Amino acid sequence: MTDPNACTVDITAPDISPYRKGNTGIEYATTIDSGKSGPHVMITALVHGNEICGAIVLDELFRAGIRPLHGQLTLAFCNIAAFERFDAAQPETSRWVEEDFNRLWTAEVLDGPRDSADLRRARALRPLVDRADLLLDIHSMQHPSEPLLLAGPLAKGRRFAAGIGFPALAVCDHGHAAGRRMRDYGGFGDAASPKNAMLVECGQHWAPRTVAVARETTLRFLAHCGVIDPAQGPLRFAETPLAQQTVEVTHPVTITAEAFRFARVFAGLEVIEQAGTLIGWDGEREVRTPYDGCVLVMPSKRLYRGQTAVRMGRFVSAH
Numbered sequence: 001m002t003d004p005n006a007c008t009v010d011i012t013a014p015d016i017s018p019y020r021k022g023n024t025g026i027e028y029a030t031t032i033d034s035g036k037s038g039p040h041v042m043i044t045a046l047v048h049g050n051e052i053c054g055a056i057v058l059d060e061l062f063r064a065g066i067r068p069l070h071g072q073l074t075l076a077f078c079n080i081a082a083f084e085r086f087d088a089a090q091p092e093t094s095r096w097v098e099e100d101f102n103r104l105w106t107a108e109v110l111d112g113p114r115d116s117a118d119l120r121r122a123r124a125l126r127p128l129v130d131r132a133d134l135l136l137d138i139h140s141m142q143h144p145s146e147p148l149l150l151a152g153p154l155a156k157g158r159r160f161a162a163g164i165g166f167p168a169l170a171v172c173d174h175g176h177a178a179g180r181r182m183r184d185y186g187g188f189g190d191a192a193s194p195k196n197a198m199l200v201e202c203g204q205h206w207a208p209r210t211v212a213v214a215r216e217t218t219l220r221f222l223a224h225c226g227v228i229d230p231a232q233g234p235l236r237f238a239e240t241p242l243a244q245q246t247v248e249v250t251h252p253v254t255i256t257a258e259a260f261r262f263a264r265v266f267a268g269l270e271v272i273e274q275a276g277t278l279i280g281w282d283g284e285r286e287v288r289t290p291y292d293g294c295v296l297v298m299p300s301k302r303l304y305r306g307q308t309a310v311r312m313g314r315f316v317s318a319h
């Protein structure tokens with residue numbers, strides 16, 4: 001059976017073996033120190049092992065010899081064990097090894113008794129994430145869809161998205177019932193902390209455009225954080241950003257039944273005009289849109305109990 005959503009792999013995973021040793025005592029994590037005071041800025045790729053656009057961009061930053069103007073810059077490739085399983089012939093299967101690296105980020109889980117390859121890697125990277133003041137976590141999507149910033153639930157995340165200014169859509173959401181994301185961990189998820197984090201979903205996992213979005217977002221994040229000056233040096237912006245729009249997720253759809261199916265194929269960011277429109281079934285239970293003009297964010301192909309099937313939200317005015 002052919003999957004109408006099947007996507008070919010049109011980008012090439014980089015050789016990241018030169019970055020294995022790093023300089024932090026943690027494999028595949030490198031901190032570059034400006035020697036001047038300033039924030040500790042961190043960029044993470046491969047939190048999901050088959051989302052390779054971020055690894056391409058980190059490889060480019062290393063090759064460009066990036067040096068922060070102020071503070072420290074840490075570049076980290078995260079779920080290496082999953083990435084090492086990446087196979088362009090079966091690219092869907094290397095998102096994680098045993099569990100989702102991006103659902104582990106509470107002290108309760110990180111300090112708890114559970115064990116998995118993914119959790120061991122999260123524990124290894126945790127001291128660096130603890131030290132980061134500002135984080136960009138680079139991801140990509142299952143479906144061909146417009147890129148978006150996942151700004152989290154707090155006002156400071158929304159402001160951070162506006163400051164980065166690219167891509168043109170920011171989504172404010174609380175994450176997943178299945179576990180906390182790295183972007184919501186510790187001070188990032190605390191309204192009283194000056195720390196801030198952004199997750200970018202750059203487009204379909206293996207499309208060339210996705211790499212361009214990852215690159216542009218990364219440069220704009222670095223410039224916003226004062227790490228680079230795009231007017232000088234080789235790292236220049238390539239795109240003219242559009243005015244940013246914001247979607248607030250109001251109704252994440254967490255699967256409670258054994259199986260979930262959508263009423264039709266959704267790629268994401270469809271605006272469903274009529275309240276009460278059927279979008280799928282959680283087991284026997286109908287899932288309908290709660291209001292007019294409902295936006296569907298990132299419908300998933302991983303339709304298992306406890307997972308997020310889709311997020312429902314609405315456009316809100318910027319402020």
Ligand SMILES: [Zn+2]
Binds near residue numbers: 048051139140
């Ligand atoms: Zn991801």
